[in-house]
Amino acid sequence: MKTDEFVSLLAAGGGAVESGTTARRHALAIGWGGMGAMLLMAIFLGVRADIADAVRLPMFWLKLAFPVCLAGAAFVAATRLARPGARLGQTPLALVAPIAVVWAMAAYALATAAPDARGALLLGQTWTVCPGLIALLSLPVLVGTLWAMKGLAPTQPILAGAAAGLLAGAVATAVYALHCPEMAAPFLATWYLAGMLIPTVAGALLGPRLLRW
Amino acid sequence: MSENSAIEARLRRLLLEGMAGDAAAYHRFLDELSAYLRAYFRRRLTRLPDDVEDLVQETLLAVHNQRYTFEADQPLTPWAYAIARYKLVDLLRRRADREALHEPLDDELAVFAASDHEAADARRDVLKLLDALPEKQRLPIRLMKLEGLSVVEAARMAGMSESAVKVGVHRGLKALAKMIGGAP
Known part of the structure; x- marks a missing residue:
């Protein structure tokens, strides 16, 4: 078929297009994926027993704010990487900022703690299971964010996959924080971050395979 | 206004009108875009001249299918360039043409640098x-x-x-x- 005929074919298949598809697809992915993660957490892990007391502590909200801020920045990164030619701009800064804040808090907590208490601040009671559980909870969200990305037009599949993975990991971590009893900044700075990095790396590896269009 | 920004402004308006439902504007957008794509690919596929028209059609199809990723607050040139470049690299990868991949990267303005209305026959x-x-x-x-x-x-x-x-x-x-x- 000649190209001008092909153009006529495409133009005939045109018609009005809704705007805002990129953000809508990602919001859907987070909504359904987050609900899946919440169900998994509620059924298999359970909300922490002392949640009623914990919500009165500032550290509980800081613990929640860390993944929520990262999820916000990852959302912006993912929606930009889903659109050809969209620039990331200041997004990398917004991704690094929450990590820098938590690391600074962790450094302060470790520096001011008694030497023999530092190990407990870093490892808590649950360091062996925390990253793995976050990665498991991120699975339903990751399916959603990769689906969202797949229907759009990512031209840098490794970065786009990583952003989809980080978004999934951050949402899953916010859900996991409702179960997890740890409250020390050094623990969050290490094991929460490790948990979020597992789906990030998985997304980066899957990106080039799944996100072709 | 430089020539590139005049092209950007005209094509962007045609695409946005097309996305709002104006079929004639959309037809003109695709028609003009295909000429720019042809010139762009022809200069970059000097060793694969027979693939140019296929790649033009493939890129037009991608532009059409993913046009909802274009939003009114963004410029057209980097969007069109990113799609054209993605499809070009994809083709070269499929052809496993290692040499061609080493061609120097150009900047995005190159996508509207020239226009070529003489379509060769597509192979496919x-x-x-x-x-x-x-x-x-x-x-x-x-x-x-x-x-x-x-x-x-x-x-x-x-x-x-x-x-x-x-x-x-x-x-x-x-x-x-x-x-x-x-x-x-």
């Missing part, structure tokens, strides 16, 4: 590929293309609802992109 006949589509996708595309029918007429001819015709064309063109790109 998209119409033949259409035969592999299921009936409810193939029929609406054929009716609208070959007979030049409107959605309403095609729906009557095919005995389908208007929305089924639109969905059929939409899904058919998506499936076509997959067949061409060999995407998983």
Whole structure:
């Protein structure tokens, strides 16, 4: 078929297009994926027993704010990487900022703690299971964010996959924080971050395979 | 206003009008874009001249299928360039043409640097590929293309609802992109 005929074919298949598809697809992915993660957490892990007391502590909200801020920045990164030619701009800064804040808090907590208490601040009671559980909870969200990305037009599949993975990991971590009893900044700075990095790396590896269009 | 920004402004307006439902503006957008794409690919596929027209059609199809990723607050040039470059790299990768991948990177303004209306024949006949589509996708595309029918007429001819015709064309063109790109 000649190209001008092909153009006529495409133009005939045109018609009005809704705007805002990129953000809508990602919001859907987070909504359904987050609900899946919440169900998994509620059924298999359970909300922490002392949640009623914990919500009165500032550290509980800081613990929640860390993944929520990262999820916000990852959302912006993912929606930009889903659109050809969209620039990331200041997004990398917004991704690094929450990590820098938590690391600074962790450094302060470790520096001011008694030497023999530092190990407990870093490892808590649950360091062996925390990253793995976050990665498991991120699975339903990751399916959603990769689906969202797949229907759009990512031209840098490794970065786009990583952003989809980080978004999934951050949402899953916010859900996991409702179960997890740890409250020390050094623990969050290490094991929460490790948990979020597992789906990030998985997304980066899957990106080039799944996100072709 | 420089020439590039004049092209940007005109094509962007045509695309936005097309996305708002103006079929004539959309047709002109695709037509002018195809000339820029042809010139762009021709300069970069000097060793694969027979692939140029296929790649033009493939990129047009991608632009069409993913046009909802273009938003009114963004410039057209980097969007069109990113798609053209993605499809170019994809083709070179498929051809496993290592040498060609080492061609120096150019900047995005190159996509509208020249325009070429002389289409060579495409090697691949998209119409033949259409035969592999299921009936409810193939029929609406054929009716609208070959007979030049409107959605309403095609729906009557095919005995389908208007929305089924639109969905059929939409899904058919998506499936076509997959067949061409060999995407998983």
